[in-house]
Amino acid sequence: MSDTADPEEQIDETTTWPDLAIGLYDRLTGRNAEIVYEFEEMSVDVPSGTGDDVEHANWQLDGTVRVTTRERE
Template sequence: MDKETKLSSWIEMAEGLYDFLNRRNTTINYSFQDFDVFVPQATGENPERAKWTIDGTVSLSTFENGETK
């Protein structure tokens, strides 16, 4: 899978999640304990990565047109 295809897949996944949350007025909660994520700091071959440690809850929700829950 080339870089453009990978990026396209991530964009499609994010758009689908946004649409899902808006249609259902839903929040998705993810709970983590000492979860490490290594995030690329740039694009290209072998970029340096920042280490993010998540220990808690990440909530994903959306709203449009000034509407809130």
């Protein structure tokens, strides 16, 4: 990529899922965009904290999360 490229067109390399989600949201905000996540029988073990001896809560996800962006008037 050249140094003269438009910053809007530059895309940094993402290394984590949260970075990817934030990047998508930032890129689409103000463009009347919609991000839809659909989950079918997804299971997530959510830790109660950090460290070796933490407990986990098991969350079951089955449905849709919809994020809609729009410009303020």
